[in-house]
Amino acid sequence: MHGTAASQIAFDVDNLTIAFPGRGPGAGAFTPIDRFNLKITAGEITCILGRSGCGKTTLLRSLGGFIKPEPTGGVVYKGQYLTAPTPEVVLIFQENNLFPWLNVRQNVAFGARFRKRPKAEQAALVDRMIETVGLAEAAGAYPHQLSGGMRQRTAIARALVSEPGILLLDEPFSALDISLRRRMHDLLRTIWHDTRKTMVMVTHNVEEAIVVGHRVIVLGGQPSRVLIDVDTRADGLKDRYSAEFLNLQRQIETAIY
């Protein structure tokens, strides 16, 4: 099981309840997340898995302050309940929402719009991030000229230039083929090694979660509960073909399906 010391908590999900309007006439409120508790450790990558509809995105959006919780509790960030999104926490979606009329460099620079830096410093940071995600050659290209992986790398660079404290990723690689996806895993790990940023990633892909994450959480049930919470830092778990990896993969898949 995963342990979390008090000083290292990025998000303290405290008795969180999210209610949506009922489905159909006369139906009561629907609460996929109901008095839910979880501590997300700072400086590590937490991956969240679970069956479709179990509330992963709802939880992730709550961490970003995008959904108003019921008064039972909420998400504590830096000692206070989140009531709105903060520029320190950036959410990256599967659909990367690049501006089609801006090229890669302009899209990435857009991420830095709220940072008050000298122009030259800003431009250098944008270039560095484009380099980091391997798009230097494509900096002048427009989104329709890019592959899905290149678009997603642009979105990641755009998020990084805003220098967020925390990155939230919602199935960011699900549209990519397996080889691109694995390259994106390496990229994310490299970015983590360079920045030690807190990241929380929702995914449907068990392999992705184990390889990329330091911690994997499996949600399930209605309302959602934590079914598995496991530290995945062991060396053996970074080898997709090791017995250790395959055992954990089986255990997680059994819990989900």
Ligand SMILES: Nc1ncnc2c1ncn2[C@@H]1O[C@H](COP(=O)(O)OP(=O)(O)OP(=O)(O)O)[C@@H](O)[C@H]1O
């Ligand atoms: N804005 C909303 N209004 C009403 N119901 C919603 C809303 N957003 C999500 N839900 C419902 O809440 C439940 C959890 O949705 P959520 O998107 O968090 O699940 P998920 O685990 O991320 O699913 P998936 O893996 O399919 O993306 C689902 O039953 C969904 O229909």
